Amino acid sequence: MPAGERAIQSRFRHIVVATELSYNKRHTASLTNSLPCIPTSSNRKSHLMRTSQLQLSTTKESPADAEVISHQLMLRAGMIRRLSAGLYTWMPLGLRVLRKIEKIVREEMDAAGAAELLMPAVQPAELWQESGRWGQFGPELLRLQDRHNRDYCVGPTHEEVITDIARRDLRSYKQLPVNYYQIQTKFRDEVRPRFGVMRSREFIMKDAYSFHASPESLQQTFDDMYQAYSNIFSRMHLKFRAVEADSGAIGGSGSMEFHVLADSGEDAIAYSTGSDYAANLEKAEAVCTESRAEPLQEMTLVDTPDTKTIQALVDNFDLPIDRTIKTLICHASEACDAELVALLVRGDHQLNEVKANNHPMVATPLCFASEQEIRNAIGAGPGSLGPVKLPIPVIADRTVAAMSDFGAGANVDDKHYFGINWNRDVELGEVADLRNIEPGDPSPDGSGELQILRGIEVGHIFQLGDKYSTAMNATVLDENGRDVVMSMGCYGIGVTRVAAAAIEQNNDDNGIIWPVPIAPFEVVIVPINMRRSDALKEAAGQLYSDLKSAGVDVLLDDRDSRPGVMFADMELIGIPMRIVISDKGLAKGAVEFKGRTDDAATDVELGGIVDFVRARLAELSG
């Protein structure tokens, strides 16, 4: 038996054992620890939700391989359990969060006029061959065969299936526009799954696809989706930003990403302090408002031994870093006569590889030249390169074009030119935006300056155009009775990723701090020593029932643990509000209320606690 199979078997064996144990435990508990008496006749549907029913299982320590805080907290809180690389079980507590996220997404998608459907997770290869993606998609696409050796894939996305639906069902322009959506499990065989459900292989996504007879109609639905997405993330109480994105290989015009802001986010976002402008760092335009100063220095050739880096140049020759130039050599596109092309950015700036890749003179995909290729073409190695007497085409960043009296390699090993000036010493040829923006750069829309935030991409809307509809011949008849290819938009939200992103954004030393709209419960009742007091049991049950009747999503911690354990657990799993009920409090007719982020608890009269909670909820829910 292969080792993997045995591991799986032994894992299952363990699960069976655990289930038996917990069954026995629950069984015994229900015998020995009779539950609070709840009036059910008036309220049969809203059953009692107790921590014991949730099978809550928290830990103090997190597994060593959990890197990011959301992954650690989700494991510690018992929201998820890992089955295998990039594959997670959503435990009862975590599933409640997912369901709340899905509910908000559904409501807003429905309100925006989209229609929910559900497509198969497994898709036949024929469709992907038709769109051309069977060959394009790399190992990310999980391919499999059925018993007849027919090829299938587990869908990483559903453009092909939905386009097939559209071409079968849509006949006339009169039926357009339509916007279909689904909430589905997707699979992408990520090179390196990590960060828990943030970048897992299997994940739940809301994806929507719209079909149109005109660009105006596509733009309208795109705008509607922009609004719907803004509503969705606002309703979840997440701090987010919509940013312009590079549309990448998929093409199309409009492309906006929605990012949940968090310091730990994987993506950098540039935003203007003076306007609504925001863009993915890959896309954010670096403008140069300075004009070139007149030359003050003569160009001189200087011996610069052991000076292979910008930093060494700055240190050894007292040259300000903003008067140095980095010369990067990459493969040229067919549009150039040469094999190689040089990219120039200022010494303290970073090359933006997406921008470079998009330049017509640069080979796609971007490929840096090897040292040998550089030596063959230029006669000097990296570290001594510069624009003067360079035998290959040059593209200068906009900022570089505005520099004067600067230093750069002389294309001779261990020599640099200082005091270089454009046009006088070397022709300034092609100029383009090649670099990443830096904090403090002027905003490209002219108002304010740019700063950088980090974000987690949770949504992406873009206008696909006719890529799939043309490839798959999805047409309708127009007013003139002629076939027209429909244009498409597509709109995704990473449902499982939203849960993780919310935690990245909202946590403290004690655990998760759920925004109320997506918290697994809104409020938890923590009875102190309930087992010993029938009166307390009764009161806790009554309070639960009252809150439930008032429409509050409430959890009762019936575990009869020590108070400290219950407090710590409820803070770890991030319930926004906590009511402590005890004999001591009941004696004075009060319970104790504490919001998750409150500094201290406050006493509230028992008779008024339901209204108090509702008021607090209204406040927190906006």
Add this chain to the structure above:
RNA sequence: CGGGGCAUAGCGCAGCCUGGUAGCGCAUCUGCUUUGGGAGCAGAGGGUCGCAGGUUCGAAUCCUGCUGCCCCGACCA
């Protein structure tokens, strides 16, 4: 795919160098005590030391191969 690391009880780890009865903390179970911020004491259960070979009287430990996982990089809606 390149580089590095790890694999010992459910979780977190020690033991390995220098081969000789497999340990610690948390968790679990039992009993007693305790009961408003992750309780105390006493006891118990739980391990083919990732897998397969090899060396050896003897392997968690040394050697070889394999597998899985993690990190960095490259890649990626």
